[in-house]
Amino acid sequence: MRKNLLLLGAFIAAFHAPSVLAQAASPVELKGDVKLDKIVVQNGKEQHILSEPKIVVPGDRLIFSTAYHNNGAMVVKNFVVTNPIPEGVTLASDATGLLEVSVDGGKNWGRLALLTVPDGQGGTRPAQAADATHVRWTLASVAAGASGVLAYNAIVR
């Protein structure tokens, strides 16, 4: 798995010149991006058309991505990227399986299926995608020069 990551990281690195400014502040650079994900059916097959989110309305799918790039000369370890889920969107329910999420503002973490939230009547209920407040990724290490992209799908509330 790591080997794959590094391979793809190298692929991206070729097209992203390291930022000198960012390097001065931190060996790692983060760059966020968001795309509108329109699903169209062509010849009976669903296709995802990604575009700049020029027009966005409730119900639309967005893909939030964070590109990371280790510009430094040394390996970075315990690399944890945290994305608070913005107000106005909800985590897409079909994208939660492998994601590590929090439903309590970032205090506790886990897969959504294992988390619970208060049910408002003194008990708890299984967490839904709409309950997620944060999503995060943990990489044991990012080699010098390596890069990659972390993404999650959201739906405009």
Add this chain to the structure above:
Amino acid sequence: MSKYAFIKHVRFFGLVATAIAAVHPASVIAAGVSAGTLIQSTATATYTAGTMNGSVQSNTLSVKVDELLDVAVSSLSGSTTTIGSNQVVLTYAVTNTGNGDEAFNIHVDPAVAGNQFDAVVQAIAIDSNGNNAYDAGVDLQLTNHNATPSIAPDGMVRIFVVVSLPASASDMQTSSVQLSAEAVTGSGSAGTAYAGQGTSSTDAVVGASGALAFANNDLLASLAVVTLTKSANIVDPFGGTQPVPGAIVTYIITAAVSGTGQAEGLQIADVIPTGTTYQNGTLKLEGASLSDASDSDAGNASASGVNVNLGTIAGGTNQTVKFDVKIN
């Protein structure tokens, strides 16, 4: 090229595109976030580099939510409204199911295909005091094909359409009156965009409703038809039935009310024929005597004529009036 790399990485983290495709949100919670809302996202990373702990933030992404143009119209008058000689009030609900403040053009069409009569629209008004009753002179009057005031997202207004029967309508005929509401910003097929025309400096986009919706209220005409028949019985002084001087003529006037409605203010009046004299105390309604004087009972009679006020008579009922005259 970079897009290709992006997709590859999304796959790598298990979010395979085909798996994502399974569910596309057809419905959203209520009208969704308001037009003009900024969706802002900043990622943070923490890490260890050698013996140092570091953290770094991404740039902040900002996506402005545009205006979704959607509307729903429903009928609030129940299955069928019975209409007789008085006008009736039909009630519709117009709900802004979009996410921005929006006004809607209201079109009232009393000529719906299949109608047996087309109602006459007397007034269109918004229930501006919210009491669920039409208050003439209080509720805001609308001109047909003109716009409502702005309605907030998820907001509903009741609209009253006051209608009357056309003279051509007959008993038991049915009709529908349609009210449609169309977003002032624009309507069309879902996805049609109106650049820069949304609220809060947003673009406006037509939603699943097409930003145009309608509902019908159904009418059933309930009318009464009054048929008057007059007949006479003659008894002459010689035991026969000849109309000779001195003969007594009993006039019988029957008002037959038919139909599902009712005849209101029904009055039977007749003049005493020239050459005859009304016989005092002979006026009868349904076999019961009425005094000749104008008083608390339904009828009065004089040398010139008789008059009986029947009031409101339901369809399917007959009322018979009798009086006697003597041939001079």
